[in-house]
Amino acid sequence: MVDISQCSEIKCPIQFVVDLLDNKWSILVLRELFGGDRRTHQLLAALPGISTKTLTQRLRELEAQGIVDRQVYAEIPPRVEYSLTPKGRQIQPVMAALHQVGSQWLEQESCMCPLIRDY
Amino acid sequence: MVDISQCSEIKCPIQFVVDLLDNKWSILVLRELFGGDRRTHQLLAALPGISTKTLTQRLRELEAQGIVDRQVYAEIPPRVEYSLTPKGRQIQPVMAALHQVGSQWLEQESCMCPLIRDY
DNA sequence: CCGGATCCAAGAGGATACTG
DNA sequence: CAGTATCCTCTTGGATCCGG
Numbered sequence: 001m002v003d004i005s006q007c008s009e010i011k012c013p014i015q016f017v018v019d020l021l022d023n024k025w026s027i028l029v030l031r032e033l034f035g036g037d038r039r040t041h042q043l044l045a046a047l048p049g050i051s052t053k054t055l056t057q058r059l060r061e062l063e064a065q066g067i068v069d070r071q072v073y074a075e076i077p078p079r080v081e082y083s084l085t086p087k088g089r090q091i092q093p094v095m096a097a098l099h100q101v102g103s104q105w106l107e108q109e110s111c112m113c114p115l116i117r118d119y
Numbered sequence: 120m121v122d123i124s125q126c127s128e129i130k131c132p133i134q135f136v137v138d139l140l141d142n143k144w145s146i147l148v149l150r151e152l153f154g155g156d157r158r159t160h161q162l163l164a165a166l167p168g169i170s171t172k173t174l175t176q177r178l179r180e181l182e183a184q185g186i187v188d189r190q191v192y193a194e195i196p197p198r199v200e201y202s203l204t205p206k207g208r209q210i211q212p213v214m215a216a217l218h219q220v221g222s223q224w225l226e227q228e229s230c231m232c233p234l235i236r237d238y
Numbered sequence: 239c240c241g242g243a244t245c246c247a248a249g250a251g252g253a254t255a256c257t258g
Numbered sequence: 259c260a261g262t263a264t265c266c267t268c269t270t271g272g273a274t275c276c277g278g
Binding site: 011012013014015016017018022023024027028031087090091093094095096097098099100101102103104105106 | 130131132133134135137141142143150206209212214215216217218219220221224225
């Protein structure tokens with residue numbers, strides 16, 4: 001239950017989502033996870049330029065928001081898999097809309113991002 | 120399985136849009152413009168915390184992308200109005216999706232943002 | 239009223255080395 | 259392999275002043 005009694009005004013839903021996701025990598029991390037469960041090194045490989053520190057930060061934030069799930073397997077060497085929670089999958093319409101608009105603006109049909117599976 | 124080995128030169132549409140809009144205010148500026156044409160001081164008032172410099176930067180970037188139109192009236196005092204171009208209006212599905220998901224996550228129906236007019 | 243120019247603080251995030 | 263800890267750079271963007 002959301003307690004908005006502390007708010008002097010009603011929150012804008014758009015701003016709410018933007019506040020959660022407006023940093024350099026969050027959307028792209030989620031895009032990868034729409035392609036299925038991913039291990040840490042897979043995400044690092046799929047997101048050229050991201051550092052381990054930043055990736056971990058983003059994943060922890062998304063986990064704290066209940067958007068991403070972190071599964072740790074007690075193995076040597078360690079194995080950690082990340083996946084979308086049901087809440088996380090709720091942003092699928094946003095990803096689809098971004099994909100559609102981006103395709104228009106690029107005037108390009110093909111796409112290498114994992115979300116293409118959903119089309 | 121998506122084969123990404125042969126299409127590294129193909130841009131991801133999602134990343135393309137994210138690259139255009141992932142800064143602190145762009146999405147919110149556009150949200151305001153979906154409510155209709157806006158003058159500078161209206162945008163400043165609608166976006167608490169934004170500075171004139173930052174607002175101008177965002178608007179110039181969006182203008183350069185062909186997303187926003189800037190109309191200057193030769194009056195004293197000056198009047199400048201910003202509006203969405205047809206290309207800019209193409210992101211309406213993104214805004215609608217953000218709004219829908221944000222409403223779910225907030226567990227809140229009402230909304231004070233201009234986009235509500237489109238529902 | 240609009241917005242350019244400057245200055246500056248804060249923080250995001252990359253590179254690297256290291257631990258379990 | 260996964261993640262942490264430093265260090266450090268660079269960008270973002272806020273505050274202010276000024277000019278058209």
